[in-house]
Amino acid sequence: MSQHSPGERVEQALVAEGLPTPDVVIEPDADQLARSVASALVARLAAAQAVHGTASVVLTGGGIGTAVLQRVADLAAEPEHAVVDWTAVDVWWGDERFVPADSADRNELGAREAFLGRVGLDPERIHPMPSSDAGFDEPEEAAAWYAEQLAASAGDGQPLPRIDVLMLGMGPEGHVASIFPESPAASDERPVVAVRDCPKPPPTRVSLGFAAITAAEEVWLLVSGEGKADAVAQALSGADRLQLPAAGARGRRATRWLLDTAAASKLPRD
Known part of the structure; x- marks a missing residue:
């Protein structure tokens, strides 16, 4: 009987499902990682615009996510990197804390300071998740509204628009967006879900689901x-x-794990 390593088994499972094997990119440290991801994101959005005329990205919060957005804004200010038409980029969020709009806990606030306020985005193409003081009494209402916005952007009766790059951070216990281990959101098949009793504060959130x-x-x-x-x-x-x-967390065409050396330190060595 042949034996396979865990990595080989997951690769075989992905192939059986018709999904691409994840790419793993390792940079020396967090600063170089942010620089590398920013350059790759600019190139990927430019390539999408070359094909479709527009591009779309889902943002993530956290330290590394914000650092990437700062680097992207820096690149956008350099003539030699002015390859993206930022007026034709749709910006969405992977998750958001259901708190007032001016709360420092909002991913949107950090993104606006690091990135959105520094490049020439079309305000109509910026799609923040609702805050708790935006007229929604419950996070379920906010999640349903955001799902409607995604469907409206998609058109043609589709539930979701084309998303060229969806960026995610990850917590030490393996959560992405606001989907935590063993939580209802981990098995929810809706495109946008409300999250209550989150183990990491603030406890109430809205998140993209696996769909x-x-x-x-x-x-x-x-x-x-x-x-x-x-x-x-x-x-x-x-x-x-x-x-x-x-x-x-897997993409239709590509899944990329973008790591610094410390985050990659437990991976098997060839």
Whole structure:
């Protein structure tokens, strides 16, 4: 009987499902990782515009996600990197804290300071998730509204628009967006879900679900730090998404794990 490593088993499972094998890119440190991802994102959005005329991206929060957005804005200000028409880029969010609009906990606030306020985006193409003071009493109402916005952008009766790049961070226990291990959101098949009793504050959130995440053309997981190394290794060894949601984050055409050396430290060495 032949035996296969965990990495080989997950590769075989992906092939059987018609999904591409994840790419793993390792940079020396978090700063270089942010620079590398920013350059790759600019190139990917430019390529999408060359084909479709427009491009779309889903943003993530967290330290590395915000650092990437700062680097992208820096690149946008340099003439030699002015390859993206930012007025033709749709911006969505992977998750958001259901708190007032001016709360420092909002991913949107960090994105506006680092990126949205520094490049020439069309305000009509910026699609933030609702805040708790935006007229929605419950996060379920906000999630339903955001799902409607996605469907309206898609047109033709489709539930989701084309998403060229969907960026995700990952927590040390393997959560992505606001989908935590063993939580109802981990098995929810709706494109947008409300999250209550989140183990990480603030406890109430709105998140893209796996139906939306796995519909993206490319999913990029941005992970930095030794504290996340175990979860990275487990996710790339075929873990179940209910126990480790990051393992279920896969793009239609590509899945990229973008790591610094510390986050990659528990991966098997060739």
